[in-house]
Amino acid sequence: MMGADFVQFSLVPILIGIFASVACALPGNFLILRRQALIGDAISHVVLPGIVVAFLLTGTVAALPMLIGAAGAALTAVILIEAVKRLGGIESGAAMGVVFTTLFAGGVLLLEQSDTSNVHIDVEHALMGNLESLIWFRATGWASLWDPVALSSLPQELPRMAMACCLVIVLMMIFWRWLKIATFDESFAQVLGIPATGVGVGLVITAAIAAVAAFDAVGSIIVIAMFICPPAAARLMTNTLTAQVWWSVAFATLSAILGYVFAGYGPMWFGSQNAVSAAGMIAVVSGIILGLACVFGPYRARTGADRAPPAL
Amino acid sequence: MVLTPAPTAETPLSARGLTVSYGEKPAVFSVDATFPAQSMSAIIGPNGAGKSTFLKASLGIIPRLSGDVSVFGTPVEKARHRIAYVPQRASVDWDFPTTVIDVVQMGLYRKVGLLGRLSGQMTHRARACLDRVGMSDFGDRQIGQLSGGQQQRVFLARALAQDADLYLLDEPFAGVDAATERAIVDVLKLLKAEGKSVVAVHHDLSTVREYFDHVFLINVRRVAEGSVTTAFTTENLNATYGGRLAATHMAKLGGVAS
Amino acid sequence: MTPLVDALLLQSGYNAALVAIGAALLGFSTGATGTFLFLRKRALVSDATAHATLPGVGLAFICMVSLGGDGRNLIGLMLGSAVTATVGLMIVEWISRRTRLAEDAAIGAVLGSFFGLGVVLLTMIQTMSAGRQAGLEGFLLGATAGMLFQDAVVIAIGGVLAVFATWVLRRPMTLVAFDAEYAAAMGYDVRKIDLMMMGIVMVITVVGLKLVGLILIVAMLIIPPVAARFWTDRSNRLIWIAGFIGAVSGYLGAALSASAPAMPTGPLIVLTAATVFFFSLLFAPERGIAAAVVRQRRFQARVHRRQGLLALARQEPIREPFTLRLLSREGLIRPDGVPTETGRAKASKVARDERRWDIARKVHQDAGLTGRYDGLTPIEEIFTPDEIQDFDRQIGPPVAVGALYDGG
Numbered sequence: 001m002m003g004a005d006f007v008q009f010s011l012v013p014i015l016i017g018i019f020a021s022v023a024c025a026l027p028g029n030f031l032i033l034r035r036q037a038l039i040g041d042a043i044s045h046v047v048l049p050g051i052v053v054a055f056l057l058t059g060t061v062a063a064l065p066m067l068i069g070a071a072g073a074a075l076t077a078v079i080l081i082e083a084v085k086r087l088g089g090i091e092s093g094a095a096m097g098v099v100f101t102t103l104f105a106g107g108v109l110l111l112e113q114s115d116t117s118n119v120h121i122d123v124e125h126a127l128m129g130n131l132e133s134l135i136w137f138r139a140t141g142w143a144s145l146w147d148p149v150a151l152s153s154l155p156q157e158l159p160r161m162a163m164a165c166c167l168v169i170v171l172m173m174i175f176w177r178w179l180k181i182a183t184f185d186e187s188f189a190q191v192l193g194i195p196a197t198g199v200g201v202g203l204v205i206t207a208a209i210a211a212v213a214a215f216d217a218v219g220s221i222i223v224i225a226m227f228i229c230p231p232a233a234a235r236l237m238t239n240t241l242t243a244q245v246w247w248s249v250a251f252a253t254l255s256a257i258l259g260y261v262f263a264g265y266g267p268m269w270f271g272s273q274n275a276v277s278a279a280g281m282i283a284v285v286s287g288i289i290l291g292l293a294c295v296f297g298p299y300r301a302r303t304g305a306d307r308a309p310p311a312l
Numbered sequence: 313m314v315l316t317p318a319p320t321a322e323t324p325l326s327a328r329g330l331t332v333s334y335g336e337k338p339a340v341f342s343v344d345a346t347f348p349a350q351s352m353s354a355i356i357g358p359n360g361a362g363k364s365t366f367l368k369a370s371l372g373i374i375p376r377l378s379g380d381v382s383v384f385g386t387p388v389e390k391a392r393h394r395i396a397y398v399p400q401r402a403s404v405d406w407d408f409p410t411t412v413i414d415v416v417q418m419g420l421y422r423k424v425g426l427l428g429r430l431s432g433q434m435t436h437r438a439r440a441c442l443d444r445v446g447m448s449d450f451g452d453r454q455i456g457q458l459s460g461g462q463q464q465r466v467f468l469a470r471a472l473a474q475d476a477d478l479y480l481l482d483e484p485f486a487g488v489d490a491a492t493e494r495a496i497v498d499v500l501k502l503l504k505a506e507g508k509s510v511v512a513v514h515h516d517l518s519t520v521r522e523y524f525d526h527v528f529l530i531n532v533r534r535v536a537e538g539s540v541t542t543a544f545t546t547e548n549l550n551a552t553y554g555g556r557l558a559a560t561h562m563a564k565l566g567g568v569a570s
Numbered sequence: 571m572t573p574l575v576d577a578l579l580l581q582s583g584y585n586a587a588l589v590a591i592g593a594a595l596l597g598f599s600t601g602a603t604g605t606f607l608f609l610r611k612r613a614l615v616s617d618a619t620a621h622a623t624l625p626g627v628g629l630a631f632i633c634m635v636s637l638g639g640d641g642r643n644l645i646g647l648m649l650g651s652a653v654t655a656t657v658g659l660m661i662v663e664w665i666s667r668r669t670r671l672a673e674d675a676a677i678g679a680v681l682g683s684f685f686g687l688g689v690v691l692l693t694m695i696q697t698m699s700a701g702r703q704a705g706l707e708g709f710l711l712g713a714t715a716g717m718l719f720q721d722a723v724v725i726a727i728g729g730v731l732a733v734f735a736t737w738v739l740r741r742p743m744t745l746v747a748f749d750a751e752y753a754a755a756m757g758y759d760v761r762k763i764d765l766m767m768m769g770i771v772m773v774i775t776v777v778g779l780k781l782v783g784l785i786l787i788v789a790m791l792i793i794p795p796v797a798a799r800f801w802t803d804r805s806n807r808l809i810w811i812a813g814f815i816g817a818v819s820g821y822l823g824a825a826l827s828a829s830a831p832a833m834p835t836g837p838l839i840v841l842t843a844a845t846v847f848f849f850s851l852l853f854a855p856e857r858g859i860a861a862a863v864v865r866q867r868r869f870q871a872r873v874h875r876r877q878g879l880l881a882l883a884r885q886e887p888i889r890e891p892f893t894l895r896l897l898s899r900e901g902l903i904r905p906d907g908v909p910t911e912t913g914r915a916k917a918s919k920v921a922r923d924e925r926r927w928d929i930a931r932k933v934h935q936d937a938g939l940t941g942r943y944d945g946l947t948p949i950e951e952i953f954t955p956d957e958i959q960d961f962d963r964q965i966g967p968p969v970a971v972g973a974l975y976d977g978g
Contacts, residue, residue, distance in 0.1 A: 033409075035672055036674070041681060041682075093614040094795075097793075101786060104785060105789060105840035109837040109838065112837075127689070177426060185399065185403070185404045187397075187399050190372065228679050232678075240410060276694050277686075281686065287686065294664075294669050299670070338873065341946065342877045378890060
């Protein structure tokens with residue numbers, strides 16, 4: 001199981017899965033603490049209209065226009081949500097619901113109306129990704145990791161996802177203090193002169209970068225699940241923020257590895273020849289981890305003394 | 313004719329024509345206020361009179377419709393390093409995954425910037441601030457395990473860590489135990505003795521004389537301001553509370569001469 | 571006649587007509603039920619419910635095929651999706667009640683992992699011999715093309731049932747949505763009512779799956795009530811308006827979809843509703859953006875005018891540029907800042923108003939009256955002319971601007 005076949009067929013998808021999961025889980029920690037968990041949900045839904053519009057404008061399915069289109073859609077969605085919330089006085093959950101479903105419906109309609117029969121662009125791909133197809137053809141074994149020729153044939157999704165993950169990590173490290181204080185006590189942050197609103201917007205943009213980079217390789221299911229499940233499970237394991245972030249990274253990595261292994265090898269254990277969706281299985285594993293944390297997590301109960309209602 | 317004196321570098325906080333509105337109803341209307349240096353000032357008024365709103369708008373936490381505010385003679389943005397703020401306890405999520413000492417160190421965030429190291433000296437400083445409010449044994453507790461009074465002390469310690477010249481507190485005594493109230497007052501009086509200025513939103517009329525030396529009475533509009541002896545009068549209180557205070561209550565405030 | 575008019579008049583065939591009627595009924599019940607979700611600030615719980623139907627569809631298909639039946643039986647698939655949607659709902663409720671996680675995290679977690687499970691099951695089905703033409707992907711986005719007559723009847727009946735259930739439960743649901751604590755004090759079991767509400771949402775979701783798909787059924791539950799909110803402040807009207815918007819969107823969307831090829835039903839219904847929403851957001855008379863902008867500008871002008879006039883009366887300098895521009899535009903001051911004749915007159919009126927208020931507040935120590943003193947309300951709106959005359963007697967005769975204000 002750990003031989004040449006593994007390097008050729010499984011190593012790259014597992015690595016991409018890990019990078020994608022970690023990139024989403026990191027901003028997810030703060031989204032959850034800010035009660036904005038469903039922004040991740042909204043972002044992952046509007047990726048579809050983003051790539052459809054990008055395709056209609058450029059006529060190609062090249063990676064860069066797709067990424068820009070998806071990022072643009074995510075940003076549009078966030079701006080619209082804020083606008084509906086503030087200008088319309090609508091509660092944030094409902095505002096999100098209105099905006100992302102409308103954009104998604106628009107994306108589906110555009111997709112049906114345009115001629116995309118000759119290119120591989122469809123709803124299922126956007127939802128489920130194609131993790132299993134990211135195979136390293138030239139790899140012949142672990143030695144290929146030091147072989148420049150073989151390395152040059154690595155699926156380009158791998159370096160792209162790795163870069164996105166690094167970018168998210170670096171942003172988190174640089175803005176750690178701002179994120180922490182603007183999340184815990186926004187008005188105090190403002191008095192310190194920290195741009196609390198800007199920090200909030202920056203967080204959402206970072207989440208969008210992670211989502212957009214990840215959806216291409218692994219589909220939006222992983223994105224939704226990873227924004228929420230690993231950080232939520234991590235919240236139940238500890239009472240300090242740093243430890244929570246480390247737990248969430250560990251859970252995201254574990255989900256990616258176990259999910260891929262179960263999807264690829266699990267059916268064989270039951271005598272079936274065909275693997276199931278790795279992206280779906282990774283999401284399921286993360287859900288199971290959260291379920292276990294809900295039952296056994298050492299810090300699963302609320303502790304806050306007279307809990308204040310959410311700030312208006 | 314009274315002209316509001318122009319704010320000088322000695323005036324810790326002054327506002328002119330400050331108006332804040334939620335929708336169509338002004339919460340604070342065209343308020344002028346000047347708080348004196350090196351003293352303890354109370355902002356007093358009935359519920360919904362715009363006390364906290366006035367404070368928050370002065371700090372730029374909520375947008376103002378009109379008016380300007382100066383802190384030590386400069387706009388708020390330029391004086392942030394001289395302001396320490398204690399928000400209402402209920403304004404944050406006490407279930408947040410963080411420890412007491414962590415919260416106190418947030419007061420140093422402006423000083424250390426984004427990536428600067430929190431030196432041993434600074435950690436020591438944070439511990440010292442915690443000690444000043446009598447919470448030195450609680451440094452590594454999770455904030456969710458604190459009582460209301462302890463939460464308020466932690467917030468005060470965080471403000472102390474800011475090492476400011478002007479301390480603004482929003483209802484610091486709301487829902488705290490008597491020991492905490494005593495401890496907070498002691499710390500604030502010490503600050504005053506060190507030459508700092510303290511402005512607090514306050515709701516308990518019976519302790520005004522004991523704690524404060526300057527009052528600002530507000531009910532959407534400014535009603536009166538001045539030293540406790542001249543401005544904290546039955547007449548002004550009646551004007552502020554509009555008959556909502558019973559005569560017996562008034563009498564209890566004792567020694568209130570017009 | 572054009573295809574669209576045909577479709578609108580239900581002349582495009584039995585199935586299309588039934589789908590349009592079913593969509594209208596479904597739209598009505600989603601709008602009405604969604605209103606309670608929206609008022610209860612739990613709109614996105616429907617998102618979790620909808621995504622949690624997918625594994626149920628997959629499981630039902632696998633069960634029916636392994637029992638030797640036709641895996642595509644709509645009623646069977648609906649039953650399966652109802653089961654997993656209910657399980658998903660229960661888990662959301664359990665997580666947010668039993669752990670420190672907030673409801674939004676619970677919703678997201680259930681949504682992501684159940685949907686993941688659904689996708690896993692779909693990929694399993696694709697490899698089954700019976701699964702090649704299962705067409706279960708239709709449940710993601712809805713598919714009315716190739717719908718059987720019997721399916722259309724199921725949708726129409728489901729729509730009627732959902733409307734009926736909403737109507738029967740409207741009173742307790744309104745009460746709970748409006749004020750849960752009061753409802754509990756009156757002896758209602760809030761949790762049970764919440765669960766019944768979610769039950770109706772679940773039924774509607776399941777009925778709407780085939781028509782609009784699991785992602786867009788969420789839109790039908792959220793958009794109509796949010797759009798309706800702009801037109802009324804009364805909850806009982808809100809329900810009917812939301813239902814009406816939902817019904818119109820459903821009917822129009824289905825008709826549009828039947829009138830041309832490559833026009834998917836679900837997105838068209840949602841986009842119709844979204845159009846109504848954006849129109850409401852912009853142009854609703856009280857709560858719309860256009861009205862709010864006009865109101866805000868007027869209000870800001872009122873505040874600045876009043877403050878400016880007070881400053882003139884007290885002979886204080888006016889510093890704010892906006893105030894200066896406003897006063898000079900209205901001819902109250904000259905460009906150099908000196909008040910004009912009208913300006914002086916208005917300033918002394920404002921100052922007089924202030925003095926009257928001062929007296930009024932001394933005389934009437936009554937919060938009900940003086941509590942309305944916010945600096946903007948003219949005194950004539952609160953007190954009778956007789957009372958004002960009385961205040962004036964206490965002030966003394968009018969004085970010229972400059973000597974008026976002695977602080978206070």
